[in-house]
Amino acid sequence: MNKITTLFDIKYPIIQAGMIWCSGWRLASAVSNAGGLGLIGSGSMNPDILLEHIAKCKQATYKPFGVNIPLIFPFAEEFINIVVQEKIPIVFTSAGNPSKWTPLLKSHGIRVVHVIANVKFAKKCEEAGVDAVVAEGFEAGGHNGREETTSMVLIPMIREATSIPLIAAGGIATGRGMLAAFALGADAVQIGSRFVATPESSAHDSFKQRILQASEGDTKLMMKRLTPVRLLKNKFYDEIENLENQGASLEQIAEHLGKGRARKGMFEGNEQEGELEIGQISGLIHQIKPAATIIQEIMNEFHQAQQELKDIII
Amino acid sequence: MNKITTLFDIKYPIIQAGMIWCSGWRLASAVSNAGGLGLIGSGSMNPDILLEHIAKCKQATYKPFGVNIPLIFPFAEEFINIVVQEKIPIVFTSAGNPSKWTPLLKSHGIRVVHVIANVKFAKKCEEAGVDAVVAEGFEAGGHNGREETTSMVLIPMIREATSIPLIAAGGIATGRGMLAAFALGADAVQIGSRFVATPESSAHDSFKQRILQASEGDTKLMMKRLTPVRLLKNKFYDEIENLENQGASLEQIAEHLGKGRARKGMFEGNEQEGELEIGQISGLIHQIKPAATIIQEIMNEFHQAQQELKDIII
Numbered sequence: 001m002n003k004i005t006t007l008f009d010i011k012y013p014i015i016q017a018g019m020i021w022c023s024g025w026r027l028a029s030a031v032s033n034a035g036g037l038g039l040i041g042s043g044s045m046n047p048d049i050l051l052e053h054i055a056k057c058k059q060a061t062y063k064p065f066g067v068n069i070p071l072i073f074p075f076a077e078e079f080i081n082i083v084v085q086e087k088i089p090i091v092f093t094s095a096g097n098p099s100k101w102t103p104l105l106k107s108h109g110i111r112v113v114h115v116i117a118n119v120k121f122a123k124k125c126e127e128a129g130v131d132a133v134v135a136e137g138f139e140a141g142g143h144n145g146r147e148e149t150t151s152m153v154l155i156p157m158i159r160e161a162t163s164i165p166l167i168a169a170g171g172i173a174t175g176r177g178m179l180a181a182f183a184l185g186a187d188a189v190q191i192g193s194r195f196v197a198t199p200e201s202s203a204h205d206s207f208k209q210r211i212l213q214a215s216e217g218d219t220k221l222m223m224k225r226l227t228p229v230r231l232l233k234n235k236f237y238d239e240i241e242n243l244e245n246q247g248a249s250l251e252q253i254a255e256h257l258g259k260g261r262a263r264k265g266m267f268e269g270n271e272q273e274g275e276l277e278i279g280q281i282s283g284l285i286h287q288i289k290p291a292a293t294i295i296q297e298i299m300n301e302f303h304q305a306q307q308e309l310k311d312i313i314i
Numbered sequence: 315m316n317k318i319t320t321l322f323d324i325k326y327p328i329i330q331a332g333m334i335w336c337s338g339w340r341l342a343s344a345v346s347n348a349g350g351l352g353l354i355g356s357g358s359m360n361p362d363i364l365l366e367h368i369a370k371c372k373q374a375t376y377k378p379f380g381v382n383i384p385l386i387f388p389f390a391e392e393f394i395n396i397v398v399q400e401k402i403p404i405v406f407t408s409a410g411n412p413s414k415w416t417p418l419l420k421s422h423g424i425r426v427v428h429v430i431a432n433v434k435f436a437k438k439c440e441e442a443g444v445d446a447v448v449a450e451g452f453e454a455g456g457h458n459g460r461e462e463t464t465s466m467v468l469i470p471m472i473r474e475a476t477s478i479p480l481i482a483a484g485g486i487a488t489g490r491g492m493l494a495a496f497a498l499g500a501d502a503v504q505i506g507s508r509f510v511a512t513p514e515s516s517a518h519d520s521f522k523q524r525i526l527q528a529s530e531g532d533t534k535l536m537m538k539r540l541t542p543v544r545l546l547k548n549k550f551y552d553e554i555e556n557l558e559n560q561g562a563s564l565e566q567i568a569e570h571l572g573k574g575r576a577r578k579g580m581f582e583g584n585e586q587e588g589e590l591e592i593g594q595i596s597g598l599i600h601q602i603k604p605a606a607t608i609i610q611e612i613m614n615e616f617h618q619a620q621q622e623l624k625d626i627i628i
Contacts, residue, residue, distance in 0.1 A: 002628055013628060118530050138452070139464040147531030150453040150464040152485030152494065153594045157530060160598065171466030180466065180494035182626065183619055216432050216471060217461030225559070245539070247561020280467045284474065299628075305497055310624045312496065314316055314327060314613075 003165040004188035007111055007131055008090055009064055011035030013188030014178070014295055015134075015167055016195045018068020018092055019142065020044035020277070021267040025053040027200040027291060029060035034292035039092055043070045044263065047078050054086050064089050066113075071096025084108050092134065095143065099128035106131075113167065117145025122158045130164065134190050137170030141193055141279035144221060144228045151181065159185030173281040175301025179309070191298075193279040198291045204269030207276060214282040226253050232276035236261065317479040318502035321425055321445055322404055323378055325349030327502030328492070328609055329448075329481055330509045332382020332406055333456065334358035334591075335581040339367040341514040341605060343374035348606035353406055357384040358577065361392050368400050378403050380427075385410025398422050406448065409457065413442040420445075427481065431459025436472045444478065448504050451484030455507055455593035458535060458542045465495065473499030487595040489615025493623070505612075507593040512605045518583030521590060528596040540567050546590035550575065 004013045016023060016031040018039035028038030040057060042050050050067070057065055067088050069079045072095045080101050083091050091105055094115035105112045106129060114125045115134040125133045135158050137151030138144060149157070151170045158166055168186035172178060173194040181189050196203050197211050210232055221230045222240055231237050243253055265274020289297075318327045330337060330345040332355035342352030352375075354367050364381070371379050381402050383393045386409045394415050397405050405419055408429035419426045420443060428439045429448040439447045449472050451465030452458060463471070465484045472480055482500035486492060487508040495503050510517050511525050524546055535544045536554050545551050557567055579588020603611075 002626075005628065120530075137464065137466065139467050148534065149530050149594060149597075150451065150466065150485055152451065152465045152491065153453050153597065154530075156488065156490060157597055171464055174470065176470060176497055176499065177466065179623065180497040183490050183494040183497055183623055185490065216434075216463050216468075220462065245561065247559065280463060283463075283467065283471055302628075306623060306626065309493065309497055309620060312316075312620065314319065314616075 002187060004132060004167060007165060008037050008066075010037050012295060012299055014298060015039065015188060015190040016291070017169065017190050017192035018042070018066070019192050019196065020262055022196045022201045022203040023068075024202045025057035025060060026202065027195060027198060028053075028065045029057045030198070030200040030291040031195065031295065032061045032063040032065040034295040035063075036291075036295050037090065038065045039068045040065065041068050042075075042079050043068065043073055044267070045075075047075060047082060050075075050079060050082055051086070054082070054088065066090030066092055066111075068092040068094060070094050071100065080104065083110065094134075098125045098130050102128045102130055115169075117154070118147050118149060119157050119161045122162050122164065126162045126164045132165035132167055132187075133158070133162075134167045134169050135186075136190075137168075138221065139230075139280040140170030141219070141230050141282075142277035144230055146224065146228055148221065152184070155181060155184035155186050170279065171281050173279075173284055175298045175303070176305045177281070178298060178302050179305045193282050194285055194294055195291060196278065197285050197288045198294065199288060200291050203266050206269040206271050207266050208288055210271060210276060211278055211282045211285055212287065214278065214285070216283050219278055219280050219282065223253060223257070226250055226257075229275070229277060230279065232278050232282070234265075234274075234276060235272035236265070236275060316501060318446060318481060321479060322351050322380075324351050326609060326613055328612060329353065329502060329504040330605070331483065331504050331506035332356070332380070333506055333510065334576055336510045336515045336517045337382075338516045339371035339374060340516065341509060341512060342367075342379045343371045344512070344514040344605040345509065345609065346375045346377040346379040348609040349377075350605075350609050351404065352379045354379065354381045356381055356389075356393050357387055358581070359389075361389060361396060364389075364393060364396055365400075368396070368402065380404030380406055380425075382406040382408060382429075384408050385414065394418065397424065408448075412439045412444050416442045416444055429483075431468070432461050432463060433471050433475045436476050436478065440476045440478045446479035446481055446501075447472070447476075448481045448483050449500075450504075451482075452535065453544075453594040454484030455533070455544050455596075456591035458544055460538065460542055462535065466498070469495060469498035469500050484593065485595050487593075487598055489612045489617070490619045491595070492612060492616050493619045507596050508599055508608055509605060510592065511599050511602045512608065513602065514605050517580050520583040520585050521580050522602055524585060524590060525592055525596045525599055526601065528592065528599070530597050533592055533594050533596065537567060537571070540564055540571075543589070543591060544593060546592050546596070548579075548588075548590060549586035550579070550589060
């Protein structure tokens, strides 16, 4: 039995990452209906919007789905209350201390998963009684750890240091990537970028097209001294890079960043002035496909690669 | 049949990376005797020293071994002549244009492998008639690509874009890492860091101890604007980081770098003033072991993990 499919009562150990501006009820319900675990990304919502997405998601699927809550978010406490009231079975928390909300959520029978990018926090999660961790490698899109540990290194390090169920994220978009993560010790995978390039994601069409066009070296982890985030290269990215190379202060960078850049880039389709958060693996994403098709393709490739590895004789 | 074991006439598809100051005849012959492919790292040698290492390596093993030649190195042309004269069967070239020496080497029946860090150069290698490429991910120690593409992303991208035999490097030190690389499409692995932590490597003992102590976040890709190199954190590293954060010019950084830093750190054991080139995966290396033991452990773990993956039913 797979630890993660058992924990969440789902068919496939494939989690769709909760992503700001990209993963509302439509994407989450499509993934859950297809046998994965869909997550509503609450980090770009207010309480009314979150309630609306939860209600629509419940109407769109009978399968389990979850909500991702970034704990540094101003609405974090309200969102915690909302998921408890709405009897959401699975909550992913990120960007904060796992011990803060885990006991409350677990007392309501909620499965709690926390997103981390290093061994230190994986151990804290285990101590806090979290049900599973998402280990996010350097190649992942969006906000990321300061250690810059890649999935190839992070997964086995966490597997060695803890026995907590482990969901690998970062650099995974295919069945082969999923199998590689399993070889390194993961029990499941969390996939973001590939699910952005679906009809069901709420990303702006121009952002989806940019993902299809992305090639190697087109994303980079930026703003490492402020708050590291992997972005697709554009005018905004170049401006930040120039500021950093000139030795700008954190205040100068924060001022240029301003507010609403992520909404502008990913939701409103302002390709040049907006922030486009996406993973390195976008270089392998060539087509927009429905979430259900993606899950079937991943599982087919996983089984095919599993057979190929079995046949290697050395 | 495995493409790389056939190409090199070796038992296991495990290549020991040619590394400056660390991989002389003693390490290369130990790896080749154990069934892998040992490489003499010529980048820290002069012609006399290289000839001496080749002679000693020939005495120490009847198995095939190779030489790694960084093409930007001042002695590159002399080294090319030496490997031809000495009838070295396998040459790994790096840091340069693969089309420059490949025809000459191949005309002498030498197997040519070129080290790259992106798809663009993998395609160039294929066009140049190179026999195989080493794809080096962001997590690898020492000099590295500007795209910062991790092994998890680089391996499948090169597999998709070319059909050239593919040796994965960066973040691999164990049988599970090797199996993950195979799942992503690699035919073999090149391992550096773990072979530095052997009695046979010529690294200074204090550097070997630092590798055992290294933990997550203890290495970082530095000098990205000058020439990206992954280093273990020490006083020298901190000084370079400060210069970079203050927006120092390339000239200022190059001046502080000076000459002989790598020799100082890795060969002479000056832990604070020297440059310590090592991979992220050093966080998983806990013990100094003979090269032959490492190869056996890797193969045992590979076979065990292969069995575990075979048994996954999802």
